[in-house]
Amino acid sequence: MKVVKFGGSSLASAQQIRKVGQIVKSDTERKIVVVSAPGKRYSEDEKVTDLLISLAEKSLQDQDYSLEMNKIVQRYQEMAEELSLNEEVMVAIESRLDQLAAGDKSHPDYYIDAFKASGEDNNAKLVAAYFNQIGIPASYVSPKEAGLLVTNEPHNARLLPDSYEKLITLREREEVVVFPGFFGYTHEGDICTFSRGGSDITGAILASGVNADLYENFTDVDAIFAANPSVVENPMAIAELTYREMRELSYAGFSVLHDEALEPAFKKGIPVVIKNTNNPNAPGTTITKEHTKEHPPIIGIASSSGFMNIYIEKYLMNREIGFGRKVLQLLEMYGLSYEHTPSGIDNMTLVLREEQVSPSIEEALITTLKEKLQVENVKIERDVALIMLVGEGMRDQIGTMATAAKAFKDQNINIDMVNQGASENSVMFGIQQKDEDKAVESLYRAFFD
């Protein structure tokens, strides 16, 4: 069986929901359907989730929220009418919204989360009704009924592992299960939402929970591409990626989906396929534990800017047992997380996301490094971009570094840093931010043209 998740743009209008209906109907293995809240229909459109948040905030401040409420109801209303759904659905949706507005305001975080979750929840009811109407026996199942239990952390809930004991029973349902993404219930019966990538998380949890053969993640692109299409013209679609490759790519700027959200599926070894609701016959990109097909040595090129280097120099650093650990401890003390630490003999470079490091933290850090760790020289470099060359095939291919380095040289780009661990899944290059796009283009041409 397959767990299928549809993103917000796939469920933004009646026209889109019809496509979803066809997709589910065309494959009887698609037994569990996870839905997002209605997304944008056009680029200036408002997402229902955003409307729900402002509604909740106004309501908490006892302000008039009728504008938002009307807009939200209208979004569902339009879809229900266009799909000629039974009036019952709209009655359920409206009464749920009214019930939420009248809810307990003494815990604002929970109040907001319940509203946010209703975007998905109401959409699931609507989609289930539509499925039944077009002849797909389906039922809306709430996370409460299914036993999807989460921690008491509004906006950032985590799954409670004992949920899996009950989730497995979803397998036994005869009809298609339509399930709202993005949230679960606490043991106390409160709604708490997941963090970013919320509906992707729900899909991955259900895929894992019912031991699905495949987790299909429908979005609005045909595939994951080998490079950013806004930088490289018509980049190749990636047919198959491993989890590891996906992680390396999405870390460095590939944002098709929130890769961490897929963890529950990855942990069980369930393949994930990224497909396009608007072009469901395109093969999409499959993400697997190990490669199953021929694949090029380099699978993708990603880049990301907004990094900084903190370069530290100390004579005989190399002989000082515990020095590296002390530096990392210092970063932790300042609440900073680092990305890489390439090193020479008497120097190390800390690569961090620069947004974390305010001028005052920077100053304090430099002082502490010099005074506590007797560092002789500290140099800060901002506006650093990391270019990531990703592909497990690199391991068996001599000359990858030669091709890559030549691509930089040809564009007259200085390589400030290089980092390649023994995994040979990826190579990281640190360069100046201004050269980022030029570097990606040049590498793409070198490896894919």
Add this chain to the structure above:
Amino acid sequence: MKVVKFGGSSLASAQQIRKVGQIVKSDTERKIVVVSAPGKRYSEDEKVTDLLISLAEKSLQDQDYSLEMNKIVQRYQEMAEELSLNEEVMVAIESRLDQLAAGDKSHPDYYIDAFKASGEDNNAKLVAAYFNQIGIPASYVSPKEAGLLVTNEPHNARLLPDSYEKLITLREREEVVVFPGFFGYTHEGDICTFSRGGSDITGAILASGVNADLYENFTDVDAIFAANPSVVENPMAIAELTYREMRELSYAGFSVLHDEALEPAFKKGIPVVIKNTNNPNAPGTTITKEHTKEHPPIIGIASSSGFMNIYIEKYLMNREIGFGRKVLQLLEMYGLSYEHTPSGIDNMTLVLREEQVSPSIEEALITTLKEKLQVENVKIERDVALIMLVGEGMRDQIGTMATAAKAFKDQNINIDMVNQGASENSVMFGIQQKDEDKAVESLYRAFFD
């Protein structure tokens, strides 16, 4: 003024000592001469220091040590005779050796150290006598007289910093000071020797102590070469190196001198020149704080084998604050020091010297990584060689990585790891040990031919 240090092979015979005399005579700035014990005259010869150690050990066990004693006395005797020195010197040397043999055996470490130190000490007396004979006014100065005070750590003494208060007065001496290397005196008046590179340390301490303009380190090679002459035929001599470059090179197998020994000179910014006693007109290699002349982007290529990689993989490692620090703490717990930690997103590689890691430590470490840090995958790779491309000029030169990577590719060598920090003083490549020489040769041809 210059502090001049001569190594063991420069003082192994009368013929060599004559060269030393000429060198000191030819430059009146050479005011302080640090001497080693007589070294080998030919490759199967015995070093006086080794003879002294076996003498001391036999004496401690009340065994007959007359063989060693005779050999030692004979070494000095031959030189004294050939140089036609006054008999007084040999009387002093022999009586000192007898006095040492009759010394206090209740602290074997101190007993051995006093014997070891006598190799340098007696040679200094002999050299001073020779200098005077050829018309160089000179006097032997003992570390005790000069105030070179060290910690109570036999075989591994460290300088006590208050020594510098008295050492500066050596500047005021009119005659040439002949000073034995390798040891100092404790506050209690005991002799303790330095660790490795002992006479180099003494030279650097005196250069720093008297604020010398230059520290000349005479050895038996014309210069430091851009690559190991036993791997690359006729490699280029390096005219000028910075301290940083020297550190990177000697870390990866350049053993012309023990670079850490030079620290006292480096700290004061005193340049060090490596010269050849047997060819004093060769310009040698100067080691300075910063480059003062035109220099190629790559100054030298070093390599070193006997490393291992510990490759660690854990999904979402990247998001786990403190993970890297915990891994390093674990290494410390097992008393392991690491060299580099190149990393991917969800993996890191620890590069260590493999001799530290016995099979039982390896097993314990793997278990702890898996159980305590929930690491999912640990892979060990032994027989790793590190190739180090060194040169501060790299910073201003685009294309270094392209040239280097092509050199590996041309020899069909797979690059397992790359590590280049923002310093751009060096790039490290990890490869299989079997390809080490081939890689150095190929890189040398690429950068120097």
